Amino acid sequence: MAEPRKADRSAPPPLTGVKGMNDILPGQVTRKDRLPDSALWQHFESAVRRVLAQYGYQYILTPLVEPTALFVRGLGEVTDIVEKEMYSWRDEMNGDQLTLRPEATAGIVRAMIEHNALYNGPLRLWTLGAMFRHERPQKGRYRQFHQLDVEALGYSGPDVDAEMILLARRLWKELGLVEGQHVRLELNSLGQPAERAAHRAALIGYFESNAAALDEDARRRLHTNPLRILDTKNPAMQPLVEGAPRLMDFLGTATLAHFDAVRAALDAVGLAYRVNPRLVRGMDYYNLTVFEWVTDHLGSQGTVCGGGRYDGLFEQLGGKPAPAIGFGLGIERLLLLMQELELPVPSDVPMAYAVIPEAAALPSAFALLESLRDHGVSVQMHAAGREGLGSMKSQFRRADGSGARFALVFGASELAQGMVAVKSLRDTSAEQVLRPLAGCGSWAHELRTA
Ligand code: ATP
Ligand code: MG
Numbered sequence: 001m002a003e004p005r006k007a008d009r010s011a012p013p014p015l016t017g018v019k020g021m022n023d024i025l026p027g028q029v030t031r032k033d034r035l036p037d038s039a040l041w042q043h044f045e046s047a048v049r050r051v052l053a054q055y056g057y058q059y060i061l062t063p064l065v066e067p068t069a070l071f072v073r074g075l076g077e078v079t080d081i082v083e084k085e086m087y088s089w090r091d092e093m094n095g096d097q098l099t100l101r102p103e104a105t106a107g108i109v110r111a112m113i114e115h116n117a118l119y120n121g122p123l124r125l126w127t128l129g130a131m132f133r134h135e136r137p138q139k140g141r142y143r144q145f146h147q148l149d150v151e152a153l154g155y156s157g158p159d160v161d162a163e164m165i166l167l168a169r170r171l172w173k174e175l176g177l178v179e180g181q182h183v184r185l186e187l188n189s190l191g192q193p194a195e196r197a198a199h200r201a202a203l204i205g206y207f208e209s210n211a212a213a214l215d216e217d218a219r220r221r222l223h224t225n226p227l228r229i230l231d232t233k234n235p236a237m238q239p240l241v242e243g244a245p246r247l248m249d250f251l252g253t254a255t256l257a258h259f260d261a262v263r264a265a266l267d268a269v270g271l272a273y274r275v276n277p278r279l280v281r282g283m284d285y286y287n288l289t290v291f292e293w294v295t296d297h298l299g300s301q302g303t304v305c306g307g308g309r310y311d312g313l314f315e316q317l318g319g320k321p322a323p324a325i326g327f328g329l330g331i332e333r334l335l336l337l338m339q340e341l342e343l344p345v346p347s348d349v350p351m352a353y354a355v356i357p358e359a360a361a362l363p364s365a366f367a368l369l370e371s372l373r374d375h376g377v378s379v380q381m382h383a384a385g386r387e388g389l390g391s392m393k394s395q396f397r398r399a400d401g402s403g404a405r406f407a408l409v410f411g412a413s414e415l416a417q418g419m420v421a422v423k424s425l426r427d428t429s430a431e432q433v434l435r436p437l438a439g440c441g442s443w444a445h446e447l448r449t450a
Contacts (some may be wrong), residue, residue: 002361020143021136022332027348028401036335039348044335047126047174048148055167057150062107064130066365067095074106074317076284078225085133100132101282104149105310106317106324112153113319119330122154127333134231140301142335150307151326159259161289161309162265163266169271170329175334176343180272181335183304186292190278191260193312199250200226213240227280248277255294262289269382273307277312285310289325297340298333305329336387336398349403350380351447353425354410355395361410368408368420368437380404400425407448422446 001402017023022035030037068088076084087100101107104127112118115202129149135141144168150167152160159172165185172179179185190196203226207214214222215237218229230241251259273291281290298304307327314322338345352372356365369379380402382395389395399407408433409421424430435443 017046018143020137022142022144028403036339039347040335040338041078041331042140042348043345044175044331044338045128047171048126051167051171051174052126052150055124055163055172057126057167060108060111060125060127061129062104062111062127064101064132065098066101066107066110067097068108070106070317071099071102072403074283074285074313075103079283081282083135083273085135087132087134102130102131103131103327104129104147105151105283105285105313105327106153107315108149108326109153109313109324112315112322113317118322122152124152124279126150127306135266140274140298140330140336141226143333146331148329149326150329151324153324154322154331155325156311156323158261158289159265161258161262161266164307164325164327165262165266165291166269166271166384168329171329172293174329175338177338177341181296182297182341185266186276186279186294187262187273188276188290189248189255189288190280190286190290190308191247191255195252196251196287199245199247202245203227203229206243207240208238210387213237219437230278233288245256258288271375279307281306283310283315285313287311291327293329297337301333304333304337347403350378351402351404352377352379352406352408353399354379354381354408354421355392355399355401356382356389356410357392357395358412359384361412361415364415364420364437365410368440370408371440372447375441375442375448377447379408380449427429 017232024035024038024041027039049334059423068086071086072082077083080366083104086102089098090096091098101330108125109128117123129146130144131147131168132144137143150164152164169179169185172183177183191199191330191442207218207222207226207229214229215232215234217234218232218237221228229237230244232238232398234239241412263273263275279290279292280286284310288309291306293305294302296302305327309325310324311321311323313324314320354365354369356362365381369381372379382389382398384390396407405424405426407423407425409423411421412423414434415437417434419434420437422435422443423432423433435446
């Protein structure tokens with residue numbers, strides 16, 4: 001290897017990205033052990049657009065940065081997110097306390113209140129984008145990650161709860177995931193705040209009267225978060241936990257009727273689910289229906305989609321009360337699952353690659369390529385580098401690297417006859433054919449369908 005030049009030695013080292021925040025790259029430059037390539041992301045996004053449109057959901061975009069108070073008030077002060085996962089700072093210019101959004105629901109509800117958007121009736125909305133949480137990065141858990149977020153605002157009935165679950169199921173189907181096998185549904189009802197408070201009081205009473213059987217952790221949590229005691233991993237505590245009062249027994253008739261109606265709708269379409277009484281969600285705002293779509297193929301990061309009803313959030317954020325339900329889907333986790341299962345992904349490579357032997361061919365090439373694109377052909381044109389267009393050999397190497405099935409060769413003698421040469425890059429035994437530059441509509445389909 002040549003000695004590095006002086007200038008190189010004094011050059012600063014290249015910068016790298018922030019830990020836990022990923023580049024999503026095209027297939028040619030994605031390492032197999034990294035996150036899925038951008039073709040899979042695009043495949044997912046187009047399925048999302050189709051499915052959301054089928055259910056009449058509209059698109060919304062809200063800022064990545066919100067006032068910190070929005071999340072403190074919205075998510076609850078004693079949640080993992082607010083306690084330790086938020087990227088927050090003080091704006092030096094005006095002293096505002098700001099936060100990179102850790103989730104999308106609070107921002108959307110803020111926007112609805114600010115624009116009085118439910119004035120004319122309920123809305124069904126979706127968005128997709130980056131979320132930020134300061135967690136320990138590992139497979140399926142990142143500091144910048146992406147969610148599809150779906151919200152139905154202003155609806156109180158169990159019908160929209162069921163519809164939202166079915167919408168997710170349709171998305172699995174579009175993507176080739178088999179429900180019941182690759183992803184399965186867990187369902188629970190968290191009841192209403194008063195029902196939860198009664199259960200909590202009963203739980204504290206129960207654990208207090210069994211204080212001798214509590215381990216240290218449980219004693220500490222008894223008055224701050226008694227529900228967390230139910231999650232104990234301590235085998236000695238299991239009998240005590242088994243006998244604890246269950247939230248289900250504190251749910252009133254209206255809550256149970258709501259839950260039963262959701263279940264009846266899912267039963268009616270043959271969607272299997274497991275009622276999981278342990279299913280609670282990370283945010284304080286949930287009530288009634290909560291659900292998760294989980295997979296067994298991703299180890300401990302197995303929840304790909306989670307959501308539920310949050311009828312109290314509008315009021316909590318200072319708006320007119322409005323019932324609502326939504327879910328967040330972790331895109332990285334879902335795509336990792338699809339990659340693991342080797343599900344088919346439509347190609348994002350061009351159908352053809354234009355080889356340009358001489359710059360003199362450029363006017364004819366530009367004209368034909370534009371015309372081919374008018375006829376639905378995707379085509380990548382060879383473009384000059386520092387050394388000009390380069391040899392035919394190097395251009396064909398690029399053509400192969402592009403993944404295209406055909407090379408269009410704009411040789412001088414073919415152009416002189418009003419023709420371009422079409423050469424298969426896959427089938428090397430196939431003869432090269434000449435096609436007319438004028439009226440490419442008559443042969444464009446050969447490139448599209450081959
Ligand atoms: P977990 O229990 O795994 O931390 P969560 O309850 O905090 O998840 P939600 O706030 O419900 O997650 O977000 C919805 C979905 O977003 C999750 O089900 C998951 O698929 C995804 N998700 C959450 N946090 C991360 C993260 N740090 N990196 C990647 N995906 C995430
Ligand atoms: Mg979390």
